[in-house]
Amino acid sequence: MLVVISPAKRLDWEMRDVEMTAPAFQDDALRLVKTARNLPLGKLKGLMDLSDDLARLNRDRFAAFEDAPEPGLTRPAALAFAGDTYQGLEAASLDKEELAWAQDHLRILSGLYGLLRPLDAIQPYRLEMGSRLKTRRGASLYDYWRDDLAKALNRQAEDLGTDLLVNCASQEYFAAVSPKALKLKVITPQFMEEKGDGKGPKIVSFFAKKARGAMARFIVQNRITDGCGVLEFDLGGYRFDPSRSTRERPVFLRPYPAA
Template structure:
């Protein structure tokens, strides 16, 4: 199975002694970075609803963005994103063999880079996929990327001999994937917190669970779609009654304070 996750807004920029690979859509990323470099602080604040400090940080990042960066300007994608999903993924604890599996089977959807492998070297940035950034290709990043993510994922799925994509990304990011062009069977796990009366998705927990699911798929050796129902970490269990076609549900007792 091929797996996709979202990036994170928060970064961990500690140096890593890891050999990095080059992103597939680097030229497209450089074009976007040039567009971003021309935006004012006010533009950045409005584009991503940022505070003054975050707008200034990201203006400075794009001003420093290099089209041919030195290695010390880069970090491997799966190791430098530091949000909730990545707390579940724990890519820093992968063995060499597990990282090899992740490099083959895990993809990160990115507003700036399109589609990333875990070891693809990236520069620091923030550019959310839902941003209404005007470019020559259209009025949003969905217009900019068009069908490129879908075509790339379909090709990469074919390279590992699978017809199944497990979508552990957010709606915002998976919205950049044209499912008709993708042509794969998509499984989107749903994570629910049950208080004994109702079961609902709580964003904070669901984000982390999606990362944990991605890690489990990589480390458990599960390769067939029906195997996903065996996921049983962090208190979650497969819930056949709440599942729907293409959307396997996993439920656990509501956490204290949730």
């Protein structure tokens, strides 16, 4: 199976002693950087709803982005992203064999790089998939990527001999994967918290993001290749709840964590 997750806005730029690989859509990333580089600071700020300081930081990142960066300027994607999902994934604690399996089976959807493997070399950036960055292909990044990401996932799944995709990405990012072009069966796990207040279980964004990363880690560490194996997920106190689940949307439930 393949597993997809979202990237993160926050980065961890610590040096890592791993051999990096080249992103499949590196040329597209360079085209998008050139487009973003030409935006005035105010336009860039509004595009991603940034503060003045973050707008300047990202303007400087686009300005410094290199066509052929030296290794010291890049980091492996799964180890560079540091948001909630990556707290659950904990990629830095995976051993060499687990990272190698993840390199084949785990993918990160990216507004800039399209589709990344865990060890693909990235430069520092921030460009959310939902950004309305105008290019020759249209008014947004969804227009830019069109069917490319779905077709790439189809090819990579075929190489693995699988027709199954576990979607642990956010709605914003998975919306870039064209459902018409995607030929894979999709399982989208849902993670819910039960407060015991009589209102029923709810999805809590922070916990759900972390759980999606933990699910990706669980699949990697256990070398899971079928849908039944996904249902055995039990990290963080979650348990599969068949009464609330469908085949395409298995629900995992736990008591709301104590403060």
